[in-house]
Amino acid sequence: xxxxxxxxxxxxxxxxxxxxxxxxxxxxxxxxxxxxxxxxxxxxxxxxxxxxxxxxxxxxxxxxxxxxxxxxxxxxxxxxxxxxxxxxxxxxxxxxxxxxxxxxxxxxxxxxxxxxxxxxxxxxxxxxxxxxxxxxxxxxxxxxxxxxxxxxxxxxxxxxxxxxxxxxxxxxxxxxxxxxxxxxxxxxxxxxxxxxxxxxxxxxxxxxxxxxxxxx
Amino acid sequence: xxxxxxxxxxxxxxxxxxxxxxxxxxxxxxxxxxxxxxxxxxxxxxxxxxxxxxxxxxxxxxxxxxxxxxxxxxxxxxxxxxxxxxxxxxxxxxxxxxxxxxxxxxxxxxxxxxxxxxxxxxxxxxxxxxxxxxxxxxxxxxxxxxxxxxxxxxxxxxxxxxxxxxxxxxxxxxxxxxxxxxxxxxxxxxxxxxxxxxxxxxxxxxxxxxxxxxxxxxxxxxxxxxxxxxxxxxxxxxxxxxxxxxxxxxxxxxxxxxxxxxxxxxxxxxxxxxxxxxxxxxxxxxxxxxxxxxxxxxxxxxxxxxxxxxxxxxxxxxxxxxxxxxxxxxxxxxxxxxxxxxxxxxxxxxxxxxxxxxxxxxxxxxxxxxxxxxxxxxxxxxxxxxxxxxxxxxxxxxxxxxxxxxxxxxxxxxxxxxxxxxxxxxxxxxxxxxxxxxxxxxxxxxxxxxxxxxxxxxxxxxxxxxxxxx
Numbered sequence: 001x002x003x004x005x006x007x008x009x010x011x012x013x014x015x016x017x018x019x020x021x022x023x024x025x026x027x028x029x030x031x032x033x034x035x036x037x038x039x040x041x042x043x044x045x046x047x048x049x050x051x052x053x054x055x056x057x058x059x060x061x062x063x064x065x066x067x068x069x070x071x072x073x074x075x076x077x078x079x080x081x082x083x084x085x086x087x088x089x090x091x092x093x094x095x096x097x098x099x100x101x102x103x104x105x106x107x108x109x110x111x112x113x114x115x116x117x118x119x120x121x122x123x124x125x126x127x128x129x130x131x132x133x134x135x136x137x138x139x140x141x142x143x144x145x146x147x148x149x150x151x152x153x154x155x156x157x158x159x160x161x162x163x164x165x166x167x168x169x170x171x172x173x174x175x176x177x178x179x180x181x182x183x184x185x186x187x188x189x190x191x192x193x194x195x196x197x198x199x200x201x202x203x204x205x206x207x208x209x210x211x212x213x214x215x216x
Numbered sequence: 217x218x219x220x221x222x223x224x225x226x227x228x229x230x231x232x233x234x235x236x237x238x239x240x241x242x243x244x245x246x247x248x249x250x251x252x253x254x255x256x257x258x259x260x261x262x263x264x265x266x267x268x269x270x271x272x273x274x275x276x277x278x279x280x281x282x283x284x285x286x287x288x289x290x291x292x293x294x295x296x297x298x299x300x301x302x303x304x305x306x307x308x309x310x311x312x313x314x315x316x317x318x319x320x321x322x323x324x325x326x327x328x329x330x331x332x333x334x335x336x337x338x339x340x341x342x343x344x345x346x347x348x349x350x351x352x353x354x355x356x357x358x359x360x361x362x363x364x365x366x367x368x369x370x371x372x373x374x375x376x377x378x379x380x381x382x383x384x385x386x387x388x389x390x391x392x393x394x395x396x397x398x399x400x401x402x403x404x405x406x407x408x409x410x411x412x413x414x415x416x417x418x419x420x421x422x423x424x425x426x427x428x429x430x431x432x433x434x435x436x437x438x439x440x441x442x443x444x445x446x447x448x449x450x451x452x453x454x455x456x457x458x459x460x461x462x463x464x465x466x467x468x469x470x471x472x473x474x475x476x477x478x479x480x481x482x483x484x485x486x487x488x489x490x491x492x493x494x495x496x497x498x499x500x501x502x503x504x505x506x507x508x509x510x511x512x513x514x515x516x517x518x519x520x521x522x523x524x525x526x527x528x529x530x531x532x533x534x535x536x537x538x539x540x541x542x543x544x545x546x547x548x549x550x551x552x553x554x555x556x557x558x559x560x561x562x563x564x565x566x567x568x569x570x571x572x573x574x575x576x577x578x579x580x581x582x583x584x585x586x587x588x589x590x591x592x593x594x595x596x597x598x599x600x601x602x603x604x605x606x607x608x609x610x611x612x613x614x615x616x617x618x619x620x621x622x623x624x625x626x627x628x629x630x631x632x633x634x635x636x637x638x639x640x641x642x643x644x645x646x647x648x649x650x651x652x653x654x655x656x657x658x659x660x661x662x663x664x665x666x667x668x669x670x671x672x673x674x675x676x677x678x679x680x681x682x683x684x685x686x
């Protein structure tokens with residue numbers, strides 16, 4: 001009786017174990033949605049106008065709250081109305097082709113349709129105002145916005161990432177006067193300061209990672 | 217020097233020879249061809265096709281039920297507070313219990329060198345595999361969102377969460393998944409020499425390559441057999457604790473709670489005995505017709521049936537002792553809730569099920585004391601069927617009957633299964649029958665290599681030593 005398999009079948013059968021392992025890793029990494037690639041981190045979305053946070057924040061020194069007006073008072077930080085853009089752009093760059101959508105919006109009254117960069121899922125209760133009130137900086141969650149020529153997502157907003165701070169807020173919170181300061185550096189004696197701030201702002205750590213805090 | 221034979225006399229030396237477990241006129245060749253001939257044919261018997269269609273029809277019912285269940289939600293089943301666990305958990309415990317006979321036969325009887333296990337071990341192991349699959353479907357779909365069932369495992373995840381290790385439901389996940397894995401490995405390991413045997417006989421190129429790949433290069437060399445025997449023994453060692461641990465952990469799902477009727481220390485041994493009891497009943501239920509249809513009486517002898525019936529009787533008595541103790545402790549505890557639970561079982565709205573349970577599991581198996589009945593296949597089959605029903609009733613009496621009336625009369629309710637509960641149960645039978653029917657036809661259902669090994673021990677070795685030839 002002739003052999004069923006050729007000699008090379010030995011190497012194929014052994015290699016198939018390794019290949020199966022690689023396929024498994026690939027499936028977990030891609031299907032599991034755990035890599036920056038699948039989360040599309042640091043990829044700038046297409047926007048109607050190429051707005052640069054770097055230019056407006058770092059170079060011109062405009063405060064976050066000038067545009068995101070409701071961040072201290074409401075769950076939603078707020079997207080500026082076209083009139084806010086016009087406080088300056090009625091005077092400067094009035095003929096720039098980059099600003100055409102802004103002028104169109106002003107003329108027709110239809111708001112500019114920006115694409116959302118940081119999107120918390122609907123099953124998460126999220127409120128900007130309480131985070132600001134307890135010393136969480138914009139930059140802690142949104143990344144170095146002052147360095148973004150085009151706005152991108154720095155973090156994937158995964159639950160584990162939220163819990164990092166909810167379980168251990170003293171490692172992340174700042175004094176309130178530093179919340180909007182892009183140049184703030186974490187001081188060396190931060191551990192002591194963090195504990196102090198947790199005390200001062202009345203953060204109740206023991207219930208901060210309960211399910212109902214975010215899933216209501 | 218005196219030989220052993222001279223010392224103890226011819227008669228006793230004969231008694232020390234292994235008791236033959238293979239009946240009829242056989243040799244090595246006829247054992248192989250008898251078992252392999254079922255597989256190595258292009259013909260399909262009409263009865264086999266009918267059984268397959270029956271199984272697949274019921275399997276179709278399950279697919280429809282599950283599709284509708286996922287679409288609507290588990291409210292489709294009759295479960296609601298206070299009875300959150302209904303048919304789904306009853307059937308889970310029932311099916312998983314059935315699997316235990318397979319593991320007991322393949323692992324514990326192997327370690328105890330009970331050679332008679334050889335003829336039935338693959339039948340029982342295959343039953344275990346499909347029974348665990350049927351069982352697993354219930355909790356999987358009871359979660360309501362089976363597509364995120366992997367959350368049950370502790371793995372590094374983006375949610376920053378871990379399963380609650382203090383919950384027996386999490387232990388259950390580990391117990392059942394380990395059980396399925398080890399059973400599948402054990403089953404496949406034992407199959408390798410037999411697949412290699414088929415590989416050397418099949419004619420078509422496709423079948424040669426398929427069986428060749430499944431045989432993983434088995435050539436039957438001494439080195440192969442040496443590794444095979446050690447691996448098989450190691451797997452048997454791994455499976456042995458599973459016989460006890462899996463159903464103990466399933467019983468913890470109940471015993472760790474504080475509900476009267478569940479909160480009982482007797483549960484683990486009582487559940488394990490019940491599992492083996494139901495498992496042997498199921499083995500008998502399909503082995504009795506199978507050995508007749510395929511003329512396997514010379515391998516699965518009346519002695520096998522007799523001994524399986526004895527195991528069933530023994531475990532049945534342990535289970536019945538459990539029922540008596542439940543009643544005794546309900547009284548002895550002096551706790552009104554425990555006592556009411558017992559009263560409610562015996563005289564409450566589900567009293568007929570309780571007394572049917574006592575009849576099926578307590579009284580009917582007593583007939584097995586008679587050797588005549590143990591060797592009458594029709595009666596043995598009917599008794600096994602009744603035991604299977606009885607074990608299902610036991611889970612009904614434990615799960616919903618305990619839940620439906622707990623401490624506070626204001627939270628009492630009545631549980632009624634819906635059409636979909638029944639269709640799901642029927643559907644798991646479809647999965648089981650389909651799997652078993654395919655196995656009967658496409659896999660050598662009795663381990664050929666081990667049977668020949670046993671034949672060697674019973675005849676050649678025996679003759680050699682009896683003749684004092686060595």
